[in-house]
Amino acid sequence: MFIRNHCGDYDRVLVFLPCLPAYSNNQIIEDFMPRSLFLLCFLFVIPNMRPSAQEISVSVPILMYHYVREVPVNEGSATWTLDTKTFHQHLDYLDKEGYQTISLYQLDDALRNGTPLPEKPIILTFDDGYSEHYDFVFPLLQRYGMTGTFFIVSNWVGNSSSDSMTWEQLSEMAEAGMSIESHTMSHPDLRNHDEDYLRDEIMGCVDSMESHLGFRPRFFAYPYGGYDAATLAFLETTDILGAVTVQGGSTQRLDKPYEWRRLTVTNQTDLDGLKVLLSRG
Ligand SMILES: [Zn+2]
Numbered sequence: 192m193f194i195r196n197h198c199g200d201y202d203r204v205l206v207f208l209p210c211l212p213a214y215s216n217n218q219i220i221e222d223f224m225p226r227s228l229f230l231l232c233f234l235f236v237i238p239n240m241r242p243s244a245q246e247i248s249v250s251v252p253i254l255m256y257h258y259v260r261e262v263p264v265n266e267g268s269a270t271w272t273l274d275t276k277t278f279h280q281h282l283d284y285l286d287k288e289g290y291q292t293i294s295l296y297q298l299d300d301a302l303r304n305g306t307p308l309p310e311k312p313i314i315l316t317f318d319d320g321y322s323e324h325y326d327f328v329f330p331l332l333q334r335y336g337m338t339g340t341f342f343i344v345s346n347w348v349g350n351s352s353s354d355s356m357t358w359e360q361l362s363e364m365a366e367a368g369m370s371i372e373s374h375t376m377s378h379p380d381l382r383n384h385d386e387d388y389l390r391d392e393i394m395g396c397v398d399s400m401e402s403h404l405g406f407r408p409r410f411f412a413y414p415y416g417g418y419d420a421a422t423l424a425f426l427e428t429t430d431i432l433g434a435v436t437v438q439g440g441s442t443q444r445l446d447k448p449y450e451w452r453r454l455t456v457t458n459q460t461d462l463d464g465l466k467v468l469l470s471r472g
Pocket of ligand 1 (some may be wrong): 318319415
């Protein structure tokens with residue numbers, strides 16, 4: 192498999208290595224082809240070999256956070272809540288280890304165009320638009336010089352009963368360099384639905400965000416990680432560039448832009464848990 196390295200070049204050492212012994216042995220070369228033909232092959236044919244889309248991937252961990260607040264007792268949301276002290280430890284660890292936050296736009300650019308990424312790239316994502324993402328996460332990210340990607344449920348924005356951020360807060364975060372992306376209109380499981388339903392939920396959210404924020408989100412997260420063949424086929428017809436799942440792993444593929452992988456953070460993901468997540472390919 193060809194994997195783009197951090198300089199944006201393809202690692203294809205294995206393509207060249209079998210040629211080297213032949214190149215150093217004139218007798219073998221002349222037995223099989225004139226030297227000039229061999230050099231032409233070496234200079235033009237082999238360097239122009241390009242991996243197919245199926246063979247291009249980059250290793251970029253994408254962490255998935257939900258609530259970042261005091262962990263509630265006896266509530267279903269507890270699993271998806273990371274306490275603020277541990278979250279702070281996560282950022283501190285990533286900073287000290289030399290990780291550099293990037294956006295999904297940079298991941299997309301690296302896969303499509305080979306644009307170089309930092310040596311240790313990482314994407315921090317926050318689902319559902321909870322108020323503490325503005326009150327606590329956003330300023331802490333700024334303190335570390337980091338950026339985050341926030342997936343928004345458009346019908347929940349400004350809704351105090353769902354404890355969500357407002358459009359004004361989201362605009363402020365976008366202007367400060369955070370990515371504000373789409374997560375459907377009402378947060379349904381997208382499996383087993385027809386095209387009209389998918390258009391309402393997915394593009395309804397995108398259009399609403401564009402009208403309120405003045406820019407069009409280009410990335411998407413599946414509520415509950417739920418999608419099927421119809422969801423993928425619908426996304427192919429849209430201007431959404433990529434989508435993230437809840438399937439674990441850090442290998443992101445060019446030929447599967449709607450199935451990028453994420454590493455799930457729960458209330459059990461202490462610092463050691465984070466290290467385990469990041470150690471998985
Ligand atoms: Zn969600």
